[in-house]
Amino acid sequence: xxxxxxxxxxxxxxxxxxxxxxxxxxxxxxxxxxxxxxxxxxxxxxxxxxxxxxxxxxxxxxxxxxxxxxxxxxxxxxxxxxxxxxxxxxxxxxxxxxxxxxxxxxxxxxxxxxxxxxxxxxxxxxxxxxxxxxxxxxxxxxxxxxxxxxxxxxxxxxxxxxxxxxxxxxxxxxxxxxxxxxxxxxxxxxxxxxxxxxxxxxxxxxxxxxxxxxxxxxxxxxxxxxxxxxxxxxxxxxxxxxxxxxxxxxxxxxxxxxxxxxxxxxxxxxxxxxxxxxxxxxxxxxxxxxxxxxxxxxxxxxxxxxxxxxxxxxxxxxxxxxxxxxxxxxxxxxxxxxxxxxxxxxxxxxxxxxxxxxxxxxxxxxxxxxxxxxxxxxxxxxxxxxxxxxxxxxxxxxxxxxxxxxxxxxxxxxxxxxxxxxxxxxxxxxxxxxxxxxxxxxxxxxxxxxxxxxxxxxxxxxxxxxxxxxxxxxxxxxxxxxxxxxxxxxxxxxxxxxxxxxxxxxxxxxxxxxxx
Amino acid sequence: xxxxxxxxxxxxxxxxxxxxxxxxxxxxxxxxxxxxxxxxxxxxxxxxxxxxxxxxxxxxxxxxxxxxxxxxxxxxxxxxxxxxxxxxxxxxxxxxxxxxxxxxxxxxxxxxxxxxxxxxxxxxxxxxxxxxxxxxxxxxxxxxxxxxxxxxxxxxxxxxxxxxxxxxxxxxxxxxxxxxxxxxxxxxxxxxxxxxxxxxxxxxxxxxxxxxxxxxxxxxxxxxxxxxxxxxxxxxxxxxxxxxxxxxxxxxxxxxxxxxxxxxxxxxxxxxxxxxxxxxxxxxxxxxxxxxxx
Numbered sequence: 001x002x003x004x005x006x007x008x009x010x011x012x013x014x015x016x017x018x019x020x021x022x023x024x025x026x027x028x029x030x031x032x033x034x035x036x037x038x039x040x041x042x043x044x045x046x047x048x049x050x051x052x053x054x055x056x057x058x059x060x061x062x063x064x065x066x067x068x069x070x071x072x073x074x075x076x077x078x079x080x081x082x083x084x085x086x087x088x089x090x091x092x093x094x095x096x097x098x099x100x101x102x103x104x105x106x107x108x109x110x111x112x113x114x115x116x117x118x119x120x121x122x123x124x125x126x127x128x129x130x131x132x133x134x135x136x137x138x139x140x141x142x143x144x145x146x147x148x149x150x151x152x153x154x155x156x157x158x159x160x161x162x163x164x165x166x167x168x169x170x171x172x173x174x175x176x177x178x179x180x181x182x183x184x185x186x187x188x189x190x191x192x193x194x195x196x197x198x199x200x201x202x203x204x205x206x207x208x209x210x211x212x213x214x215x216x217x218x219x220x221x222x223x224x225x226x227x228x229x230x231x232x233x234x235x236x237x238x239x240x241x242x243x244x245x246x247x248x249x250x251x252x253x254x255x256x257x258x259x260x261x262x263x264x265x266x267x268x269x270x271x272x273x274x275x276x277x278x279x280x281x282x283x284x285x286x287x288x289x290x291x292x293x294x295x296x297x298x299x300x301x302x303x304x305x306x307x308x309x310x311x312x313x314x315x316x317x318x319x320x321x322x323x324x325x326x327x328x329x330x331x332x333x334x335x336x337x338x339x340x341x342x343x344x345x346x347x348x349x350x351x352x353x354x355x356x357x358x359x360x361x362x363x364x365x366x367x368x369x370x371x372x373x374x375x376x377x378x379x380x381x382x383x384x385x386x387x388x389x390x391x392x393x394x395x396x397x398x399x400x401x402x403x404x405x406x407x408x409x410x411x412x413x414x415x416x417x418x419x420x421x422x423x424x425x426x427x428x429x430x431x432x433x434x435x436x437x438x439x440x441x442x443x444x445x446x447x448x449x450x451x452x453x454x455x456x457x458x459x460x461x462x463x464x465x466x467x468x469x470x471x472x473x474x475x476x477x478x479x480x481x482x483x484x485x486x487x488x489x490x491x492x493x494x495x496x497x498x499x500x501x502x503x504x505x506x507x508x509x510x511x512x513x514x515x516x
Numbered sequence: 517x518x519x520x521x522x523x524x525x526x527x528x529x530x531x532x533x534x535x536x537x538x539x540x541x542x543x544x545x546x547x548x549x550x551x552x553x554x555x556x557x558x559x560x561x562x563x564x565x566x567x568x569x570x571x572x573x574x575x576x577x578x579x580x581x582x583x584x585x586x587x588x589x590x591x592x593x594x595x596x597x598x599x600x601x602x603x604x605x606x607x608x609x610x611x612x613x614x615x616x617x618x619x620x621x622x623x624x625x626x627x628x629x630x631x632x633x634x635x636x637x638x639x640x641x642x643x644x645x646x647x648x649x650x651x652x653x654x655x656x657x658x659x660x661x662x663x664x665x666x667x668x669x670x671x672x673x674x675x676x677x678x679x680x681x682x683x684x685x686x687x688x689x690x691x692x693x694x695x696x697x698x699x700x701x702x703x704x705x706x707x708x709x710x711x712x713x714x715x716x717x718x719x720x721x722x723x724x725x726x727x728x729x730x731x732x733x734x735x736x737x738x739x740x741x742x743x744x745x746x747x748x749x750x751x752x753x754x755x756x757x758x759x760x761x762x763x764x765x766x767x768x769x770x771x772x773x774x775x776x777x778x779x780x781x782x783x784x785x786x787x788x789x790x791x792x793x794x795x796x797x798x799x800x801x802x803x804x805x806x807x808x809x810x
Contacts, residue, residue: 062544063537070529077525081517280517418721425546425560428590428622433544 007377009322014369015184015307016502027375029500031368035393036498039400039491046409047416054417058430061410065437068406076444078280079273083451085333086250086276094230095133101237106138107169107213108229109198109295113144113190114220119156121221121339124255126164134229137169140202140213144194148178148185170202180306186505188311191217192303199299211243213295217304217312221339222290223255231334232292244323245330246316247292248285250275252455253340260340260349262474267353267485268340269452270478271360276451279331284391286316286366287329290336293319309505310363317370324379335455343509352509358489362496362503364396400490403483410434438479445475546620548593557619559596563589563603564626566751573602590622603627614773624725626753628768630779636804639665639796662803665789665796672789687717695744700752703727703769705735707745712736712755714769726753726770735769736776746790749808756781756795758788764797781806 014020017028049057110129114122122143129139143160145153157173165171174194183189195215203210214236218224228249236242253260253268260268278285287293289312298304301318304311319327341356343349370392374385414427421427449472459467496503542555550556563572565588571581572589579591596619603611603625611627642656693699696707702718715732716723723730741760748754754768762784768777781795782788785804788797793809 058544059541062540066533066536066540070533074525074529078517281522419723423621423624423725425558425592425620425622426544428560428562429544429546429592432590433540 007321007324007379009318009373009377010302012321012373012376013302013305013307013318014372015305016365017368017500018502019307024372028368028372031371032365032500033498035364035367035396035400036491036494038393038397039494040498042397042401043404043409043491046405047412050409050412050416051418054413054421055424055426057417058413058421058426061405061413061430062433064405065410065434068402069437069441072441072444075277076447078277079451080447082250082276082280082331082333083454085279086335086455089231089332089334090225092227092231094227094234097234098230098237101234103233103237104135104138105212106233106236107140107208108134108138108232109140109142109195109202109213109215111142111144111191111194111215111217112220112222113146113187113194114153114157115146116149116153117220119159122156122160125218125220125223126160128223130164130167131226132224132229133226134233136167139168139229140170140198141168141172142194142198143171143173144190145173145175146178146185146190147175170206172198172201174198183306184308184505186309186311187219188304188308188314188505189306191311192306195295195298195303199295203295210296210299211294214247214292215295215298216290216292217315218290218336219338221255223337225335225337228334228336231332235330235332236294239330241326241328243294243297244319244326245328246287246297246319247330247332248275248279248287249290249292249332249334249336250279251289251338252335254337254455254457255339256342257340257456258459260342261346262470263477263481263485264341264349264353265452265471266474266477266481267357269448269455270481270486272455273448273451279333282328282331283387284395285329285331286313288312290338291315291329308365309359309503310365313363314366314369317366317373320370321373321377324377325381325384353485354489357485358493359503359505361399361490361493364490364494364497365502367392367396368497396490396494400487400494403479403487404491406434406438407479407483442476442478445478448478449473449475546592556595558593559617559619560590560592560594560622561599561601561615561617562622562624563591563601564624565589565603565629567605567608567629570603570605570627570629573604574599576600576602601625603629605629607632609779611777613770613775613777616773626726626751626768626770628748628751628754628766628777628779630766630781631810634781634806635810636782636797636806639803639805641801641803665791665803665805668791668796669787669789669798691717698745698747698755700747703747703752705745705747705755705769706732707742710738710741712742712745712757712767724753726768726772728772733771735771736767744788746788749790749793749795756788756790758785762786764788764795 014028017025017032020028046057112125130136141164143157145157154175161171161173174197176190176193180189202208203213214232232247235247239245250272252272257265275288291312293315297319301322305314305318308314316329341349341353343352370388374380413421414430417427453468453471456471493503546558547555548558565582568582568584568587570589572579572591574591574594580589582589594617596617598614598616601613601615608629608631611629613625615623615625617623639662640659641662643659688699691697691699691704698705699717702716704715704717706713712735713732714727714735716727716730720730727733738759742757743760744758746756748756748766753770754766757765757767763780764782764785766779766781782797785797785799788795793807795806795808797804
């Protein structure tokens with residue numbers, strides 16, 4: 001390969017199109033625009049087709065309904081499979097399994113970035129780490145505060161350090177300075193700064209080999225189940241290429257599940273289910289939210305990108321590009337518990353859900369990064385590139401358009417099709433067929449509700465049966481939640497990216513009731 | 517899940533998709549399998565009803581009934597041809613029509629279902645006297661409802677004017693609405709002697725099935741003079757006529773298939789008005805009301 005064409009990964013850690021110029025800018029912008037253009041093209045296309053060629057629009061809608069039914073069935077099979085694996089993994093004694101390995105050299109660096117969250121939330125997370133069945137002296141706790149959050153978080157951090165310092169092997173507090181040029185204030189820039197501090201202050205000082213450290217990038221509300229680190233260590237040691245993989249647990253939102261409103265619960269569990277499905281499709285799996293990665297790998301790729309929003313999934317693509325496609329995510333099928341969206345009032349909760357979903361949907365910014373780097377990196381095979389292109393584009397398109405096509409645009413041919421179409425059998429069959437297909441599709445929710453109830457903490461009070469029924473019935477909200485808190489925020493995020501109105505990082509406020 | 521298993525599922529579901537789609541599409545287009553296993557094209561009849569619990573009969577055979585909640589009925593799988601359609605509901609007058617069904621088309625009908633017993637209720641002019649009768653003749657108190665309706669009768673003689681002009685007020689002004697010219701949801705009715713004419717004032721692609729032409733069309737002609745008419749309560753596909761002899765009839769606009777249903781409402785009255793779901797009429801100085809939503 002000529003020197004000029006050699007791919008230099010470090011050169012192309014792009015956050016957004018505006019960081020480039022010339023042809024590269026145009027190319028990057030094209031990939032930023034494409035997902036939004038496809039989604040809008042579909043929505044506008046469906047409306048225009050309903051107006052001018054309603055018969056073809058109706059045929060498309062019927063075919064699409066059937067496709068969606070089968071797709072849902074297909075995904076449900078994955079969900080069921082992963083559910084079985086989670087239950088099996090939860091029952092497994094990972095500490096016992098670790099006996100077959102030499103593992104005492106493995107350290108766990110736990111990144112806990114926080115902003116303005118309550119003391120109790122930080123405390124509970126640290127307590128859960130103490131309850132882990134793993135040698136706590138092998139834990140390096142990095143409590144990563146933000147300078148821009150003011151003094152109170154720093155006081156909490158100092159207090160936590162005082163309280164827990166002796167319990168763990170290492171405990172450091174880092175304060176991410178405000179206003180570093182080229183950075184986007186958010187989780188990515190904070191943990192990148194913190195990881196480097198931890199390297200200097202702990203790893204180098206104590207001469208801990210980078211390859212022996214597994215970094216778990218958590219949120220401040222991430223509560224680990226007691227065998228999480230044992231499970232993670234086992235998977236790391238059993239991996240064929242342990243430095244070419246990230247480890248992904250299943251995020252369940254159990255911390256405050258009984259206090260959150262039904263809409264919040266359904267949205268939260270829908271996210272969990274999507275992750276469970278993806279765990280069964282390893283080649284489509286990218287890191288999301290809380291994840292773990294070997295420090296040596298992290299160091300080689302330059303930590304998380306600090307100039308963009310969705311650093312949690314970008315770190316996977318960074319590694320993928322750095323190692324020329326030789327990188328995978330290992331699905332752990334083991335849960336970590338986080339907070340479902342909950343605010344002081346119902347409407348504030350709804351707003352927060354929307355904002356959080358929009359931020360997650362803004363993961364579409366990765367698409368431009370992937371495609372742009374594919375063009376630069378010739379070491380990755382074309383077929384591999386095409387598959388990733390298709391899988392990602394289809395994923396963003398589905399998220400933004402499928403619920404709208406099914407629940408809203410399905411009626412367009414009848415509303416806009418005109419008189420001739422409205423006297424046809426097809427026009428009259430359309431709502432009945434759509435309704436029947438949707439009813440069959442909704443039966444998949446029975447499985448969803450069963451899985452959700454099984455993953456929830458036990459309901460202890462006398463009204464357990466009534467509550468359990470209620471927690472199953474809440475799944476009837478799915479048509480609303482996937483449209484209002486799925487498709488619409490996704491369209492919103494894609495449209496912003498399309499027009500170059502880049503989003504900043506929005507920190508989801510954490511709130512728990514008295515029991516939380 | 518293993519990749520092999522995934523591919524098996526994908527292959528299986530793709531096969532299901534390829535088999536199911538043509539079947540559903542053919543069904544949607546009105547194709548059905550005949551007794552000798554041939555594909556035949558069928559049509560349908562759609563009854564847009566105001567009432568629930570309605571049954572539809574074709575050529576005397578019960579085809580479909582709506583439940584307690586559902587109102588509209590789609591009768592499918594009908595071979596092209598002429599059918600005598602009856603729409604039946606307990607306690608209501610029979611609605612019937614001859615309908616010609618075409619292949620892959622649905623004929624839409626809007627049955628005008630009228631209760632057998634309309635239960636007219638008198639609105640007294642004065643409120644009943646309270647307490648013991650006194651020696652002196654007491655002053656009687658006027659019933660507000662009566663007064664309000666009396667006002668409505670007075671108002672109905674003048675064409676209504678909106679406080680805020682609507683976007684199409686020019687077009688409406690051209691119609692010269694009044695005693696003999698009425699407009700409801702783009703359906704324009706005009707009385708001329710013994711005849712009533714209809715015209716659709718909306719866009720062509722929104723033309724209702726019960727009018728079926730953009731031209732002015734005669735929808736009713738009688739042997740008796742028509743003294744007044746109004747749109748039927750809460751419907752724009754039917755109207756109420758008062759003949760010179762004082763009788764009131766409900767008439768549907770739909771004249772397709774040569775049948776027009778017509779029902780007597782009141783044997784005799786001096787005048788009448790329609791307000792929302794209510795019909796009010798005077799018999800001499802007595803005022804009555806009929807609630808069509810009851």
